[in-house]
Amino acid sequence: MMLLIESGILCLLWGTNGLVFDAEKGESMANTNGKLDKFIMKRLNQRLVFSIILRGGSVSRQQIAAQSRMSQMSVGRIIEELEKLGIVAEENGGEPEAGPGRRAKRLRISSSAFLCVGVEMHRDGVNVGIINLHGRVLRQIQHQKDLSACPPGDAIALIGTLVGRILAENADLPVEPFVGIACPGLIEDGVIRFSSQLKWKNVEILPALQKQTGIRNIFIENEVKARAVAEDLFGAGRDYERSIVLSIGSGVGSAAVFRHELYRGKLNMAGEIGHICVSPGGNMCECGRRGCLQTYIADWAILREARTVREDITMQGLLEANANGELWVINLMNRVLEYVSIAISILANTYAPDVIILCGRLTEEYGMLRDLILKNYKREISDYVLSSFDLKASDFDSDGTLVGAGTLAAYRLLDEIL
Structure with missing residues (x-):
């Protein structure tokens, strides 16, 4: 999508879904050449504005309008919607604009919105953390255990226990939490096809965890790909x-x-x-x-x-x-x-x-x-x-993969809203 190249993050976390957008003409269409309905267009524009704010860290409405090629009126309407959802907040103060004495109100992603759970699996144990949309780990539990020496069922039970514990200790999470898991190995369609580190083959981890925890929204990704997401959004690749x-x-x-x-x-x-x-x-x-x-x-x-x-x-x-x-x-x-x-x-x-x-x-x-x-x-x-x-x-210490796992979960959550 030409529209998404500017902000990038939409491609990474939401994908193009077979849509094509011509930013010069202001037209959007499906691959079938049928025009998109207003609901889809609204969602795309919300996501674009969100991604510009996230990547910019602190941006004005004028900057968003320039980068998105939308009118300031359209940007203002979208900002208002994102503020009602609690995703975007205004900062105190601002930077001077063209007119004397005028200061632009700057926007940033709310640090308390849409907290999610990240899980990092590695050969020597499991890390579980609460991650916000700024890529920060707010709380973390580390458990040392040789996962390669125990049956997959035992490791899955341990993860479920740690996720349950961190959820019980954090009241700010959504009523229906979203959990992202980063695991070493080849991950396809939510299945650990092969992990030489864990010595696992064809382990269907998600159904077992969903049953144990009662959490429906659990997702799994290769650990290095999850780390790449964190580096691109918040780290050395930014x-x-x-x-x-x-x-x-x-x-x-x-x-x-x-x-x-x-x-x-x-x-x-x-x-x-x-x-x-x-x-x-x-x-x-x-x-x-x-x-x-x-x-x-x-x-x-x-x-x-x-x-x-x-x-x-x-x-x-x-x-x-x-x-x-x-x-x-x-x-x-x-x-x-x-x-x-x-x-x-x-x-x-x-x-x-x-x-x-x-x-x-x-x-x-x-x-x-x-x-x-x-x-x-x-x-x-x-x-x-x-x-x-x-x-x-890397700019991260040892928590970059955990951030990537939590961020992927956060965007699954946002996908249901935006």
Whole structure:
């Protein structure tokens, strides 16, 4: 939709639904060339105004009219509707306009509207949080548990218990809450088709959770794709049209966002970079194949190699030994950095992004490793490619994926209203 390119977020979170809009002519039509009815047009315009305010953070009606190409009267009417819903609020004060003494009233998304629940599943446990429309975690519960060592039913029961607990402790949530879940692995149609980290195959998590919690509105997404949503809206990808997230932790994955639209590929498989074979006949992977990228840079793979020399070494100890100049560690870390550079090169050459964003447990919890990557990532990348993109570390700490999960749930909720 031409209309959506300006604000982007509508493509990402609502999709185009087969609609085409010509911003120059002010006409909208379906793919069948039939004109849209007034109700659909109203919803599209509400969503557009909402997205402009969300991306702008704090904007005036005049700015919204300029970006949306709607009249100020139309914008004013939509703002009034969004204010009645409690989604949009005016800020105190404002910025001077053209006339002397006049100040523009600025608008922002209400921080207390449409709170949702985000759930992050990872190999070592579950995080559950309350997320607002500014991408902030208002409350969080963390539970450590090796999910790969327990049956899916036990893990699902744990998630249901934690969701029930956080709902009981927060009275500001909607009467019928919306819950977004971010999970490692291949997610298709709400089913965890395969997760090498969790060792799960074809797990239908949603019906079990809906039955346990009594919550109808539960949604699930791949963890790196959920993280890409958070980075695009609130993080290091906010100012770029084409961004790639590279997550390195207990697994390796990526996700692409183009003009603020998440690229999924067939069967939601886009971005499964961790299982690209980079060394035929190389290290054994959890997926049962050899030479996968993650067998060289995931945390467990690095430690598996290091512990052939020192059985009790930790990741922090490994990084300190590297800083202290221990030769065997330097050799190991050089190989890790080489394969990280290969991963970045694959993404840069395949997608030609404006920015590649580093995230995941290894870069978030170990600043020494993050700094090593930022210093050495150019090793396997051609000069002509290096000049085409920025490499940045995520602005989030460890809660970016949780924010992405909660944000996806929030927009499912908004979809029923706007």
